[in-house]
Amino acid sequence: MSPEEIRHLFGLAADRASRFRMTLPEWPHSPRQGYAACLKDFDAPLPENPGDAAAILTELADKAEKGLQMSTGNRFFGWVIGSSHPAGAAADMMTSAWGQNTGNHVAAPSASAAETVAARWLLELLKLPAQSSVGFVTGATVANFVCLAAARGEVLRRAGWDVEAQGLFGAPEITVLIGDDAHTTVFSALSFLGLGRERVLRVPADTQGAIRADAFAEVLAGVKGPVIVILQAGQINTGAFDPFAGIIPLAHDKGAWVHVDGAFGLWARANPATQGLATGVEAADSWATDGHKWLQTPYDSGFAIVKDEVAHRRAMTIAASYLPLTADGERDPSHYVPELSRRARGFAVWAMIRALGRSGIAEMVERHCRVARMMAGTLAAEPGIAVMNDVVLNQVIVRFGADLPGADGDALTQKVIARIQEDGECFAGGAKWRGQQVMRISVIGFGTDQQEGTRSTNAMLRAYRAVRGP
Ligand SMILES: Cc1ncc(COP(=O)(O)O)c(C=O)c1O
Structure with missing residues (x-):
């Protein structure tokens, strides 16, 4: 491509990207069309011949924009999806242009260095042990996998077994303790690792989904041999935290490795007003969290944090004669993640932490928790709406039709969700609790603040009243 063609192409991409972000307030908070219509738009026979890149880019943008979910908007409350802040998204556009393969520090010197520094900043923000190693992965799902791989290797090494070399056949049995309301992706990680999603001891949880400390002590008392304990900071529906300070010391007395899934909840540590929710979590052995949730990095971005760097590297290292060796003070990004070749995720993380700073992150977490409490309070004041959780963080779960005699609350709640999504003023989804x-x-x-929260609760109340009828 000529320099002019390159300038035109990247200019076009920047123009479409910035136009989308600048006009966000005008977009309805639900996609203009769903999957089936998008599939029709994209579908075509396999292209036989080269095409014009600029024309293709325009066609792609025209087709894609019709089916974009508004997770970058200010009134989007679905799943737990961060908004890909422009500072991180723009850094990510440059990351794509630079095309760095972040397997090692020679193939990608600046990408590796940005990761090293961003990792240090993350540990400081989350108040975790400074010696911990950090793997820049796709999200909390893979972060859970990486941390639990390190856990598996270390508890078996202590029992005289080298799982990385020998595999699991004939290995001493590992007992896994996990809360009853743990996130589904932790069970996936257990299945990937040969530990089995069902071969676990499930510890009863309280009404909010946090492990009951008394039940934990009881279950742990009967356990022998290598143990992994999996705890949670921020239950996906309620935002509840396990009682770390009470149970991590008990687990360590048994020689257990303690892993914490804190996909979004670990960020409570970055805000002085909420950090008490996770008191004692720093005593764990590993932590999984996301960048693409509360740090607002673009997708995909997660962090596998392990206190024992040797255990982390033992579980993940890839060695070959054609790969460089690291000298003292050098860090190869691939030593802490399952992939060799990958995107330079550290650039966007570095840019986001620089853009928000410690105080900006604390302000955002605090603001979101305040908006969640306000929305819960407004909705609960309406006859027939019940808030089903203690709003300790940024999560609210709501059930509709609570006061209607004989009403089918499940069906009514589903109808209200569908109505909210149809109206497009804001977006919320459903779950079973x-x-x-x-x-x-x-x-x-x-960008979600009190004003956007109020506009959203008004839309939710309008939808409820319309579905419920007079
Ligand atoms: C508690 C918890 N753990 C794990 C995950 C999975 O994270 P990801 O989708 O980023 O892989 C989530 C996602 O919402 C979560 O809330």
Whole structure:
């Protein structure tokens, strides 16, 4: 491509990207079209011949924009999806242009260095042990996998078994303790690692989904041999935290490795007003968290943090004669993640932490928690709406039709969710909590404030009243 063609192409991409972000307030908070219509738009026979890159880019943008979910918007409360802040998204556009393969520090010197520094900043923000190693992965799912691989290797090494070399056949049995309301992706990680999603001791949780300390002590008392304990900072529906200070010392007395899934909840540590929710979590052995949730980095970005760097590297290292060796003070990004070749995720993380700073992150977490409490309070004041959780963080779960005699609360709640999504003023999704249909509100978008929260609760109340009827 000529320099002119390159300038035109990247200019076009920047123009379409910035136009989308600048006009966000005008976009309805639901996609203009769903999957089936998008599939029709994209579908075509396999192209036989080269095409014009600029024309293709325009066609791609025209097609894609029709089916974009508004997770970058200020009134998006679905799942737990951060809003890909422009500072990180723009850094990510340059990351793509630079095309760095972040396997090692020679193939990608600046990308590796940005990771090293961003890792240090992360540990400081989250108040975790400074000697911990950090793997820059795709998200908390893979972070859980990486941390639990390190856990598996270390508890078996202590029992005289080298799982990285010998595999699991014939290995001493590992007992895994996990809370009853742990996130589904932790069970996936256990299945990937040969530990089995069902071969676990499930510890009963309280009404909010946090492990009961008394039940934990009881279950742990009967356990022998290598143990992994999996705890949670921020339950996906309620935002609840396990009682770390009470149970981590008990687990360590048994020689257990303690892993914490804190995909979004670990960020409570970055805000002085909420850090008490996770008191004692720093005593764990590993932590999984996301960048693409509360740090607002673009997708995909997660962090596998392990206190024992040797155990982390033992579980993940890839060695070959054609790969460089690291000298003292050098760090190869691939030593802490499952992939060799990968994107330079550290650039966007570095840019986001620089853009928000310690105080900006604390302000955002605090603001989101305040908006969540306000939304919960407003909704609960409406006859027939019940807030089903203690709003300790940024998560609210709501059930509709609570006061209507004979009403089918599950069906009514589903109808209200569908109506909200149809109206497009804001977006919320659903889930089952304790066997009942609920609507989930996750306050996680960077631009969500009291005003946007109020506009959203008004839309939710309008939808409820319309579905419920006079
Ligand atoms: C508690 C918890 N753990 C793990 C995950 C999975 O994270 P990811 O989708 O980033 O892989 C989530 C996602 O919402 C979560 O809330």
